[in-house]
Amino acid sequence: MNISGRNPVLEALKSNRTIDCLYIKAGDKEGSIKKILSIAKEQKILIKEVDKTKLDELAEGTQHQGVVALVTDYKYYELEEVLDEIREKDEKPFFIILDEIEDPHNLGAIIRSAEGAGAHGVIIPKRRSASVNATVEKTAAGAASYMKVIKVTNLVSTVEKLKKEGIWIYALDMDGESYDTVDLKGSVALVVGNEGKGISRLLKDNCDFTLKIPMKGNVGSLNASVAASILLYEVVRQRRNS
Template sequence: MIKIEGRNPVIEALKSDRYIDKIMIASGAKEGSINKIIRMAKDKGIIVQEVDRKKLDEISESHSHQGVIAIGSDYKYYELDELLEIPRQKGEDPFFIILDEITDPHNLGSIMRSADAVGAHGIIVPKRRSASITPVVAKASAGAVEYMPICKVTNIVNAINKLKENGIWTVASDMDGDTYYEKNLKGPLALVVGSEGFGISRLVKENCDFTVKIPMVGNVSSLNASVACSILAYEIFRQRIESK
């Protein structure tokens, strides 16, 4: 079971098909969105418990529960074949995001939020040396965790090769690449983003079809991984819209 913390994440969880065992509400918190959560829970026959706010503080992992914590089923990770089936069913060009050793849960949550906004079909992460779905990730995603499929793979290079077998190009984010808005980013595509500290590993970069960079003129040498991912994902989104 997993704790879903914060008002918006709980609302999104209630909207989705995720199983929720119960919802704990801080005593006396009956205003605004809390009332909405209570109504939605009652409509679904979910138990709502009033507890002391200190109790929520004790069990909270995000330390930002906003007076509500839901106890729900664990996040369902997808197989790569299941991920590939999503754009096929929608009749759309595949658009995936591959994260090479993104270990910060806030970055993963933020990337999930952006990925959902631009219509990405899923996120691929390694089984090791990667953040997993936790209450912190769910909170940072602002509810996108309920809608964005994530696939854990043993080997990123093998996953890239399987995407290529399915006609999907891979583009790496790297400072040695071409300026991102000058490249054709239309069609079936997977965007590869590395960690802030180490970037994309050598083998992963060598197996990508091409690389792009975000030009910078300031004194800081790099962007936050989630910010860089969002910039590139929105450019892919822009070009996909224009090509329709």
């Protein structure tokens, strides 16, 4: 898999992702490229100077800003290992569960927001969902190198497991309570549904609460990644003020 763009590549280097080769535009060694090259040399990564045409080919339509890194495929995490780490740190679990988010740009944006909000993990289903690819890596602007993305076979059974860990499950849907009136300071998992269909009925029925973002205009809903960001940072706000 390739990661393109200066910030995503820089964060991949800083997080010790396994990088097989670094491609940079010939003659471009200024600004952040200079820092990227310095770290790559320290890590003894193979560096190749190529022309823009080659970079365009490697970037596969994403904006590369003169640099592309060839990396091993994204390593997904197991839910239990993330829960173990949370227990060791004695922290309140904080997850976001994505029910069939199909747009890689939405997935990348949610990963970026989740990482910024300090969430412990992003949980996605193995089927009918966008996976972490080059577009997700680029949209996440480096956050995918730090955020633990967990792929699970069944979201409903995963929700049941999280409940047994004392985690409250909050579904985002238009028929719920206003999100800013509900206590989100404890152990929480937020559920965001598909861009068109929303949250599946069975999954929604297994959530503890349903929250909504009040809409004052003529449009009835927000983009999935925007809605997810609002909920993520409401958790941050409440925890900070508790």
